[in-house]
Every structure is written in structure tokens, then in C-alpha cells.
Amino acid sequence: MRISEMFEIGQIFESDEKSPNIKALSSDDAVIVGKMLNRKKIILHMKRESDASEGNVFVRLKDEYQDQFALSKKLLATKHILGLSLNQLRNLQIDAL
Numbered sequence: 001m002r003i004s005e006m007f008e009i010g011q012i013f014e015s016d017e018k019s020p021n022i023k024a025l026s027s028d029d030a031v032i033v034g035k036m037l038n039r040k041k042i043i044l045h046m047k048r049e050s051d052a053s054e055g056n057v058f059v060r061l062k063d064e065y066q067d068q069f070a071l072s073k074k075l076l077a078t079k080h081i082l083g084l085s086l087n088q089l090r091n092l093q094i095d096a097l
Contacts, residue, residue, distance in 0.1 A: 004090035006065045007075070012046055012086070014055040025055045027086035035076060042076050046086070057086060071097075 003009070012025045025048055034045035041060040047053070061072055074097045075081070081089055081097075 001094050002090065003075075003092045003094060006062060006068070006071060006094060007059050008062055009086060009090055010058040012055040012057050014053065022051060022053055025053055027090075029085070030055065031083050031085055032081050032089065033083075035081070037072075037076055040072075042072060044081075044086075044089075 012027070012030065014025060025046060029050075030046040030048045030053070032044050033047045036043050036045075038058075041058045044057045044059055046055045046057060059075070061068065065071070071094065078097045081092070084092065
């Protein structure tokens with residue numbers, strides 16, 4: 001089963017102070033550089049290497065999988081997802097954690 005089947009992965013939020021001349025982060029051009037837990041959501045910190053643009057993404061278990069909270073802990077604890085883009089994360093197999 002893929003991560004995207006069990007987790008809701010939101011859109012990338014960027015700073016409002018960012019120059020309008022800088023291209024918005026996308027699911028392919030920014031990679032995960034950090035993560036933290038915020039209540040029942042995981043916040044992924046994203047960064048694009050080419051211009052150092054940064055943003056955050058909220059990830060949480062889908063309602064039907066709330067009884068498997070251990071998977072959220074596993075996603076938070078693993079270093080395997082660091083360096084992945086959001087699209088790579090969405091397609092990652094749960095077993096790869």
C-alpha cells in the first residue's frame with residue numbers, strides 16, 4: 001500500500017513574505033528536509049535547493065486509518081523520507097518505512 005492511500009498529504013504552504021518573482025514550490029521541485037509532530041498531524045518542512053525557497057506541508061492519517069496511529073509515529077521517526085519530493089512520498093510503499 002502506498003503512503004497516499006493511508007495519509008492525506010496537503011499542499012505546500014509558503015511564507016507570505018516571499019517575492020512574487022520566485023516560482024512557487026511544487027510537489028516535484030522541493031524535497032523534505034525536516035519533520036515534526038503537531039497534534040495529530042505531521043508537518044514536513046520542504047526546501048528547493050536551486051533558490052533555497054522553503055515551505056511546509058501537513059500530513060495526517062485518513063479517517064478510516066486513525067486506529068493505526070503507529071504508522072504516523074513510524075513516518076515521523078524514519079529518516080528514509082528525507083530528500084524525497086512530495087510526489088515520491090505519495091508513491092512510497094508503506095513497507096519502505
